[in-house]
Amino acid sequence: MTDTTNLVSIVKKFTSKIMSKKIPETTIIRLSVYYRALRQMSEQGVESTSSERLAEVVGYTAAQIRKDLAYFGQFGVPGRGYYVADLKLNISRILGINREWEVVLIGAGRLGEALIAYKGFERQHFRIVGVFDNNPDKFGKVRAGLTIRDIEELPKVVAEQKVEIGILTVPADQAQLVVNRMAEAGLKAILSFVPAPLEVPEGVILRRVDLAMELEALSYYLTLKTR
Amino acid sequence: MTDTTNLVSIVKKFTSKIMSKKIPETTIIRLSVYYRALRQMSEQGVESTSSERLAEVVGYTAAQIRKDLAYFGQFGVPGRGYYVADLKLNISRILGINREWEVVLIGAGRLGEALIAYKGFERQHFRIVGVFDNNPDKFGKVRAGLTIRDIEELPKVVAEQKVEIGILTVPADQAQLVVNRMAEAGLKAILSFVPAPLEVPEGVILRRVDLAMELEALSYYLTLKTR
């Protein structure tokens, strides 16, 4: 389905699509969902599918799926649907997970340690290559094969290993300071588990996972029902 | 600012507002953010603020903030702004966090244990009152003051303690089964950390926190920049 005889024009088309239109963030999240569903199909030996069938699995509408994909190109065959392997590969390219990403983790507290040990780290697209803390008592300790190091060494490791992504699991009161250091060290993207708003310099991407906010949303909907 | 001399009409207005309009989910998430900012202001001794100043702190527009609040009532004073304590209280009522919620956690693996120990559990609005697993080797072990119990006991605990919220941290392959048991046990809301799509029966709310998806979003934006 991917016409390898004319790769240049496809890449051009692909790139220009991405460049021109503005793509909703929700589309990116859904692509992750499609990717998982496709991987599962692939493992079950399913070779092809349709937007309709995929929609059943993931819980969005078929039109939504086709629209999401249309932002990036044409990956299906009218009248036939999509080849699972092909679409999966294309989505992995769009998401940039057709490679391995090295990741550092800053903050070797409980949550940090849990994440280090968390094998479900999505099948090796992301690999933790360094763990840092500012507590000297922890330096040298080993967790899941990784030695906890002084955060002073962060810039060196980031530069040497060309790391771009950092996971932040420090206490809220130190978080902004650490974010600044992460940015200075050259990290380009931060996934924060800190329950506080943080500012990042231009050019650095920040995403937050906030437990409390998620629970509060549940609390809201539960309260709403009984109001 | 809350006119306690005429509480009934205020409550009526409040309720009817919520009932009539459809409120964006993003508004609820932002309310959580406002709440944190207001709590911080409150701790710093700030007594009043404006949508403009709040906007600077949280990173949304002032109009957005006013619109979000308008879904639920009138909490400010034209020309003066908002009283911090008052607005904070109102938002906590909207979110349903002007009380304590008992929570159970199912899946005493690494992530589960990290969450149990996670003190940042947002200042006691949510308290874990039970930990469950299906591995007999773990039964009776104590984590952060909580004894790990047989998941068979879940219905009993949920009923006795009137628990409505459950946190799910089991492996993906068992997750759907466990979700079903949670729903049967009477839980009304589930916060899942499982990296897989899950189905819940009517009337049960499910929210997902998916590490891999968050990292994939970062990967996408990083890839985009260099494409």
Place this chain on the structure above:
DNA sequence: TATTGTGAAGGAATTCACAGCC
């Protein structure tokens, strides 16, 4: 025939801008 890809329509959320109130 079956299903994609996509303009056009419809619906939601955000931003604007200002009347009204403190």
Place this chain on the structure above:
DNA sequence: GGCTGTGAATTCCTTCACAATA
């Protein structure tokens, strides 16, 4: 004078519906 609350305008996102096509 300053700031809220809110209709109107705008922008963004989703769904519809169908021409194009393997």
